[in-house]
Amino acid sequence: MRYNPVTPQIVEQLMSIVGEANVVLEPEKMEVYGRDETSEAMWQHMPEVVVKPENARQISEIIKLANREIIPVTPRGAGTGLAAGAVPMLGGILLSLERMNKILEVDRENLFMVTEPGVTTGEVQRTARAEGFLYAGDPCSAESSFIGGNVATNAGGNKAVKYGVTGRHIYGLEVVLPNGEIVTLGGKCVKDVTGYDLVHLIVGSEGTLGVVTKVYLKLMPLLPFVADLLVPFDSVEKAIKIVPTIMTHGGIIPTCLEFMDSMSIKAAELYLNQKLPYSDAAAYVIVEIDGNTERQVEEDYETIGKLCLENGGLEVFVADNPSAQDRIWKARKCYAEALRMISPVYCMEDIVVPVSQIPRALEAINGIAEKHRVKIPCVAHAGDGNIHATLLREDRDEHTWHEVKDRVLDEIYREVYALGGALSGEHGIGAKRKGAMARFLHPAQIDMIKSIKKALDPNLILNPDKLVDVL
Numbered sequence: 001m002r003y004n005p006v007t008p009q010i011v012e013q014l015m016s017i018v019g020e021a022n023v024v025l026e027p028e029k030m031e032v033y034g035r036d037e038t039s040e041a042m043w044q045h046m047p048e049v050v051v052k053p054e055n056a057r058q059i060s061e062i063i064k065l066a067n068r069e070i071i072p073v074t075p076r077g078a079g080t081g082l083a084a085g086a087v088p089m090l091g092g093i094l095l096s097l098e099r100m101n102k103i104l105e106v107d108r109e110n111l112f113m114v115t116e117p118g119v120t121t122g123e124v125q126r127t128a129r130a131e132g133f134l135y136a137g138d139p140c141s142a143e144s145s146f147i148g149g150n151v152a153t154n155a156g157g158n159k160a161v162k163y164g165v166t167g168r169h170i171y172g173l174e175v176v177l178p179n180g181e182i183v184t185l186g187g188k189c190v191k192d193v194t195g196y197d198l199v200h201l202i203v204g205s206e207g208t209l210g211v212v213t214k215v216y217l218k219l220m221p222l223l224p225f226v227a228d229l230l231v232p233f234d235s236v237e238k239a240i241k242i243v244p245t246i247m248t249h250g251g252i253i254p255t256c257l258e259f260m261d262s263m264s265i266k267a268a269e270l271y272l273n274q275k276l277p278y279s280d281a282a283a284y285v286i287v288e289i290d291g292n293t294e295r296q297v298e299e300d301y302e303t304i305g306k307l308c309l310e311n312g313g314l315e316v317f318v319a320d321n322p323s324a325q326d327r328i329w330k331a332r333k334c335y336a337e338a339l340r341m342i343s344p345v346y347c348m349e350d351i352v353v354p355v356s357q358i359p360r361a362l363e364a365i366n367g368i369a370e371k372h373r374v375k376i377p378c379v380a381h382a383g384d385g386n387i388h389a390t391l392l393r394e395d396r397d398e399h400t401w402h403e404v405k406d407r408v409l410d411e412i413y414r415e416v417y418a419l420g421g422a423l424s425g426e427h428g429i430g431a432k433r434k435g436a437m438a439r440f441l442h443p444a445q446i447d448m449i450k451s452i453k454k455a456l457d458p459n460l461i462l463n464p465d466k467l468v469d470v471l
């Protein structure tokens with residue numbers, strides 16, 4: 001597909017749509033919009049212009065203009081993505097949703113919140129909590145990512161073991177389609193089978209099928225009692241094997257079930273500049289339980305703690321107040337920043353396998369790391385079978401790095417598919433995993449994705465060069 005450049009006339013039209021102050025052309029101000037949290041330079045590219053609309057109508061006009069002129073449009077939330085999904089790889093218009101940052105409604109009768117896409121996930125969580133509700137979407141990036149970005153990537157996160165990923169909480173969306181039409185899909189009904197499930201076609205579509213301009217989120221009653229357990233283990237094998245055991249033998253669904261290996265623990269300690277308990281342990285397992293009564297939560301964590309101690313846990317630390325819980329989660333959530341202190345360039349993966357296969361997947365990753373002499377610290381949303389395996393570049397030159405990285409990723413993906421898994425559990429495909437997805441998905445599945453894209457976006461203007469090569 002040949003795209004046209006953004007000319008001064010087009011800039012003028014964009015200014016008349018969103019106002020001069022909301023069009024950015026200065027390279028130094030656009031620089032931040034040319035990358036996301038994927039650290040490699042190959043996944044960075046400058047837009048030709050950045051526009052900051054404030055409503056769906058403006059977005060509709062921008063998209064109609066882009067369609068007439070055949071210019072790529074890349075939607076962007078907070079830019080915390082890890083797949084170069086919001087990076088304008090072909091230049092064109094970068095559509096930043098940052099000004100659409102209002103919570104529109106908390107509906108206490110139906111347990112819904114309606115928001116614009118540019119509200120941070122953390123603000124959604126806090127607003128729900130202040131009203132006595134839980135919004136259960138909880139990516140580790142919650143303080144910075146936007147709810148619209150979470151919808152577009154179908155973000156996972158810590159509470160997905162019990163409550164499910166973002167898509168589970170989304171019942172309605174307002175979307176600007178690639179032809180500029182504004183449509184509301186779904187809404188506040190908790191069931192609706194009137195036609196195809198178009199809400200969940202948009203969820204996880206990474207800005208390639210429409211721009212999300214309003215989100216209808218389901219809220220849940222907030223369970224008042226929460227406890228977190230931190231369990232150090234003296235062997236990685238014992239620690240990871242406890243995960244399927246907890247999921248099947250405890251009779252309890254934990255809210256969160258996380259894993260950290262020793263490299264990740266050491267990195268967190270260095271980054272936080274504070275001593276962590278048993279920081280020379282081979283691994284940590286972190287478990288969160290919530291419930292309606294203190295007694296029930298105590299019984300549940302005693303059951304899980306006992307299972308851990310019988311299966312190689314060294315000690316069980318119980319955090320039953322917010323400040324102790326915060327200390328545990330800081331260590332888990334600082335993973336990305338902590339690794340950057342060891343190796344500023346890295347490649348973070350997020351493979352997923354059925355939970356019963358998580359010990360085998362981790363063993364395979366560690367074997368591949370050893371074989372290729374690459375450090376691959378791992379943390380995992382282990383209760384979901386989702387492992388973040390991060391290849392560290394360290395001091396390798398560019399050429400060696402790409403060579404070794406490609407080989408290691410190919411071997412990891414092969415193992416994962418042999419175990420019944422998939423190459424991305426939550427970060428998505430974006431530009432970064434497009435080639436890999438084409439190799440590992442069935443050709444008929446790739447054809448379905450291409451057909452949907454072509455049907456909705458025949459000029460291929462919305463976030464082109466992501467997910468699949470259509471032409």
Ligand SMILES: Cc1cc2nc3c(=O)[nH]c(=O)nc-3n(C[C@H](O)[C@H](O)[C@H](O)COP(=O)(O)OP(=O)(O)OC[C@H]3O[C@@H](n4cnc5c(N)ncnc54)[C@H](O)[C@@H]3O)c2cc1C
Nearest residue numbers: 077078079080081085140141146148149152155156207212
């Ligand atoms: C430290 C750290 C921790 C993380 N932890 C998690 C985690 O636990 N779970 C998880 O799933 N991810 C995690 N991520 C990845 C990232 O935060 C998520 O993918 C998040 O959902 C992206 O939101 P964003 O607003 O930053 O979107 P962006 O990065 O701006 O965009 C991501 C994709 O969504 C599209 N998009 C954004 N907004 C819209 C919109 N309104 N309409 C249409 N398309 C849109 C973009 O085009 C792009 O394809 C983490 C990242 C970091 C840096």
